[in-house]
Amino acid sequence: MxxxxxxxxxxxxxxxxxxxxxxxxxxxxxxxxxxxxxxxxxxxxxxxxxxxxxxxxxxxxxxxxxxxxxxxxxxxxxxDPANRTVVKFGYYPSLVQDANLNGLIDDFRARYPHIRVDMIPLPYTQYSPTMRESMEREAIDLVTVNLQNYEQFQDRSLHPDAFEPLEPIDGIFPFLTKPFTTDGTLYVQPFVFSPIVLCYNKSHFREAGLSEPDSGWTWADVGRANETLSRGRDRLGFLFNLASTNRWPLFLLQEGFKFRTEPDGRPIYRDAHLIRCLEKGLGYVDDQLASLSMTDEEVSERLFAHQKVSMIVTSYFRMNALRQSGLDFDISPLPYSKEARTLLLVIGLAINKHGASKQAAKTLMDFLLSQESQLSVRRHTLSIPSLRSAAENREHKDERPLRFHMYRDIIPTFHFHSDLNATSGSLNRMNHELTLFWTKLEDAETVLQRLEDTEKPASETERAPTFI
The missing domain is CATH 1.10.10.10 (Winged helix-like DNA-binding domain superfamily/Winged helix DNA-binding domain)
Structure with a gap:
């Protein structure tokens, strides 16, 4: 020994x-x-x-x-400023509001004056070549990565070579690390997360004499409440952003749908089950034209803040726009059809394996995932920190929404886009084509036939045009 x-x-x-x-x-x-x-x-x-x-x-x-x-x-x-290490941090601009990012970086700079942080904003929803080009052109050392970007890095054969392997951190919710793990190795540390939920105006429900939504609500319940809430008033009862890959796939998940593929890897779109899922989803949305016009996800929250809509499907991230609104609002689990399922959105941090300041990048990553920083996210935003002890902090006495901690009760309903057995590229292409279906200008079968006819084999994916 x-x-x-x-x-x-x-x-x-x-x-x-x-x-x-x-x-x-x-x-x-x-x-x-x-x-x-x-x-x-x-x-x-x-x-x-x-x-x-x-x-x-x-x-x-x-x-x-x-x-x-x-x-x-x-x-x-x-x-001496000349002696400082420079770490280039590529970040989603939304995190300035959704994670109090500027405040966290200011705290880091005060704690580590030898490290200079250069902030480089990145595209949030655009396709991975843009992120790859940004990483290479800007020589980014630390980068924020959501699940769609992570998948796209894999699609482009840049991953895991692009990111430094990491060790799991004790205390981070384990269900957050699973989608960022490939072949048993973690490449992205979860930073903040949010499920998709139903957000509602409590005052509107009281005025209409309606009971507030609960975990037993189906989409049919939403439809009935919508009729009462919007009847004779200058507002919508319910608004659903159809033109978002974080929204309409919910209907597919709840119906238990999974894409099948051809031997060459191409998704099969002409599927009777898929058609039924899409038609059901359209039927749940009372005013599809109003819902379709919400191409910017933030519009729903702005209308909600102005009390022009009583219920919206949203995330904890998006609710940060409502923190200072003064509204009496709350949340409930996402209504369901066949099964209670919702999408989980996760934003993590990854170190560029080929970066010039990997150690400084790790120091910044460790700081952002520390108890101190994660508690700061909890105190200053409605986003959920990845560190359990910070997420479960209950020091807020008069918090909105009151049911903030509801996410703990619906963990078994959390699902990812990957559970549909579809790539982000396929879902983006569907999102582009489904506009004609949501507006009832074409039926689902016509749209899906066109998608299948134009789909490229998996071996040609890199050369295929992409649609946002």
Whole structure:
């Protein structure tokens, strides 16, 4: 028996040493011009050989934290902007509101003055080549990734080579890491998440003498409430954003539909079950023209905030626009047809495997996933932090919505687009063509026939035009 550390943990120990010393320098434990512990002492502390300690110290030299003085030791450099490490952070602009991102980055800069964060906004819903081009052109080190982008990176054979393998973090909801895991390896750390839910104006329900929605509501219940809420009033009872791949696929999930594929990988669109699902979904939406016009998902929330609609299908992310509205609103589980199912939206963080500042990127990632930062997300937004302890924090006394913690009760209903056995590209193409069906200008069979006729074999996907 020996206490010699395993070779498989060597790189982890060296990375831990680099991160710990960088943090100690940035937070002032080691002052300017102060010497770090000797190489022997550091080797004993982190169970590393002298060669490995020197390699780790060389990394800190490259990052501008220290300089090596022969026969003296490693000295902490003064705080000079020229010595700072630059980490380029590609982010979805929506996270400024949905995760208090600017506030978090300000806190990080104060904590780690040796690291300069360059913020680079990224497209949220466009196809992966745009994100790939941004990562390459801007040399992004840390990037926000949603499930659709993750899948598209896989489709383009850029993943997992594009992202640094990661270790799961204790305390993060385990159901969030599963979709970001490929061949047993995690490549994206979940940051924030949200299920799709029903949001409703409580005052409107009281005025109409209606009971508030609950977990037993079906789409038929929504239809009946819609008639009462909109009768004789200058508002819509219910608004559903049909023109969104985060909305109409709900009908397919709840009906248990899965796409079948041809031997060459092409999806089969001409499917009687799919036609029934689409026709059912259209039937649930009372005013399909109004619902179809909501091509911008934020429009639904704006109309809701102005009390021009009583019920909307939305997410915790989108409800951030309602935080300061003063409305008396609440949420309930998504109504269902055959089965109670809803879509789960997750935004995570990934490190560019080929980035120039991977260690600084990891420091920023760890900070954004820390208890401190995740609690800040919880306190300043309605988005749900990925860290369970932060998400379940109940310090808010007068919170809107009152049923914020409802997500805990509906975890078994969470599903992903991938559960439909369809790629994001296929769903985007469907979304483009279904406009004619939602407006009743074409029947479902005609639309699906055209999709099937124009679908390219899987081997030609990269050359196929894409529709947003």
């Amino acid at each position: 020996t206490n010699r550390p395993k070779r498989t943990t060597f790189k982890t120990r060296m990375d831990d040493m680099i991160a710990a010393l960088a943090n100690d320098i940035a937070t002032g434990k080691y002052k300017e011009n102060e010497l770090l512990p000797s190489e022997i002492a550091l080797g004993e502390q982190y169970q590393l050989s002298k060669k490995s300690v020197r390699k780790a110290l060389d990394t800190l030299v490259d990052q501008g934290y220290i300089e090596k003085q022969p026969r003296v030791g490693a000295r902490v450099l003064p705080m």
